[in-house]
Amino acid sequence: MLYIDGAFESAADTFALVDPTDGRTTGTVPEASAAHVDRAVAAARRALGGPWGEEGVEGRRAVLRRIADGIEARFDEFVAAEVADTGKPRELAATVDIPRAVGNFRAYADLLYGRAEEAYPTAAHGWNSGAALSYTLRRPLGVVAVVAPWNLPLLLLTWKVAPALAMGNTVVAKPSELTPRTATLLAEVIDAAGVPAGVFNLVHGAAATGAHLVAHPGVDAIAFTGATATGRTIMGAAAANLTPVSFELGGKNAAVVFADADLDAAVAGTVRSSFTHAGQICLCTERVYVQRPVYDRFVRALAERTRALRPGVDYGPMISAGHRAKVLGHFRLAEEEGATVEVGGRAMDQGFFVEPTVLTGLGDDTRTVREEIFGPVCHVAPFDTEAEVVGRVNDSEYGLAATVWTTDLSRAHRVAARIEAGIVWVNCWNLRDLRTPFGGLRSSGIGREGGAHSLDFFSEPVTVCVGIGAEQ
Numbered sequence: 001m002l003y004i005d006g007a008f009e010s011a012a013d014t015f016a017l018v019d020p021t022d023g024r025t026t027g028t029v030p031e032a033s034a035a036h037v038d039r040a041v042a043a044a045r046r047a048l049g050g051p052w053g054e055e056g057v058e059g060r061r062a063v064l065r066r067i068a069d070g071i072e073a074r075f076d077e078f079v080a081a082e083v084a085d086t087g088k089p090r091e092l093a094a095t096v097d098i099p100r101a102v103g104n105f106r107a108y109a110d111l112l113y114g115r116a117e118e119a120y121p122t123a124a125h126g127w128n129s130g131a132a133l134s135y136t137l138r139r140p141l142g143v144v145a146v147v148a149p150w151n152l153p154l155l156l157l158t159w160k161v162a163p164a165l166a167m168g169n170t171v172v173a174k175p176s177e178l179t180p181r182t183a184t185l186l187a188e189v190i191d192a193a194g195v196p197a198g199v200f201n202l203v204h205g206a207a208a209t210g211a212h213l214v215a216h217p218g219v220d221a222i223a224f225t226g227a228t229a230t231g232r233t234i235m236g237a238a239a240a241n242l243t244p245v246s247f248e249l250g251g252k253n254a255a256v257v258f259a260d261a262d263l264d265a266a267v268a269g270t271v272r273s274s275f276t277h278a279g280q281i282c283l284c285t286e287r288v289y290v291q292r293p294v295y296d297r298f299v300r301a302l303a304e305r306t307r308a309l310r311p312g313v314d315y316g317p318m319i320s321a322g323h324r325a326k327v328l329g330h331f332r333l334a335e336e337e338g339a340t341v342e343v344g345g346r347a348m349d350q351g352f353f354v355e356p357t358v359l360t361g362l363g364d365d366t367r368t369v370r371e372e373i374f375g376p377v378c379h380v381a382p383f384d385t386e387a388e389v390v391g392r393v394n395d396s397e398y399g400l401a402a403t404v405w406t407t408d409l410s411r412a413h414r415v416a417a418r419i420e421a422g423i424v425w426v427n428c429w430n431l432r433d434l435r436t437p438f439g440g441l442r443s444s445g446i447g448r449e450g451g452a453h454s455l456d457f458f459s460e461p462v463t464v465c466v467g468i469g470a471e472q
């Protein structure tokens, strides 16, 4: 259902939901028209002038905590909905997606409470003889459009909705048309939490709905996670209204395995970083560089562990038939470019599943090693020196995440400081402290979210300067 101005609505148009594990249609969802989007934006604007606009920090914290409690109270429903939409293993939804969504609301409730603003005693200077106190107020931006992707649907929707509400904004959310179920449940939870009408609105739909929303002159900010190409299109629309944007986009993330690494940990970590959610996480590893003395051993062990992964248990399907076709196209391209397929490389005879795939033998200038695939695949290449591998990792259009495997502490810090990526993990992967800045360089995004960075993006600082030494 759509959720506009505090009411659930259907629509004349609908779109179908498909189960990616078997390709069968499982239901339909109302599709928001331009008129629905207009009404959602208008409701969000009105709500800013209502009780929500007067709500203080304590009131907003209480709302965030009630939403977190509401998700938790319906935990199993949320898990089932996420699994139905994405086909991901239940374990992943139950240990990552849904708990993290709860965590997003709790974290921003706490961060809001701990937040301090700037204040400076300002000395008399220049053309003023009196001193002053200068301090900063934070105002909400207004109506925020949140456009969320299909890979971690509730996690990434709430990653933006929670801080946007924390700072007193109102929201019009558009989840991916492939994964709308948990967003609808979230609207139910928000409704039951007594959040005033219009503070949170939900419109379902595909590109046309999203395009109308992000180009809307009534939208004051856009927060988007998704494909780099879509980010470019959104930015074009945002330019017309000078709407601020926060973008988390694609990646071609590298892992670097030094010869001194704990090889078992590096292999297990790479299996996780390349194949979790079948590689459909922007932080997944698609390029692996292994120092030459351990290269053969690493490739053998990685191939062996990859072969042992079980569909439905360790990884799910591609999200759609279209995405599966794209990933398989990359597999074909890799072979045309001369890759050796160490393991995998084919579609499976089951829904939209494809085999987890390890490739070797390609140069750094091939499309396979340069383009984001967003599937269960990595290419492994040998390297010799630290300087060489840092240069190869950084030779990318993207700069989202990287992983370094080494037991040499000095090297870990040295290399982490030189890698051009928004986050560098050392001897771990995808450990996310919600207080840290998150985002990418170059084509991987614009801006940072996380902790104070999200609260900054979703608010407008205003300086107040109070003269305290009266001029005579």
Ligand code: 6OD
Pocket: 151, 152, 156, 159, 225, 248, 280, 281, 282, 283, 432, 438
């Ligand atoms: O963990 C997060 O907060 C985050 N933003 C993950 C992004 C994953 C992209 O696919």
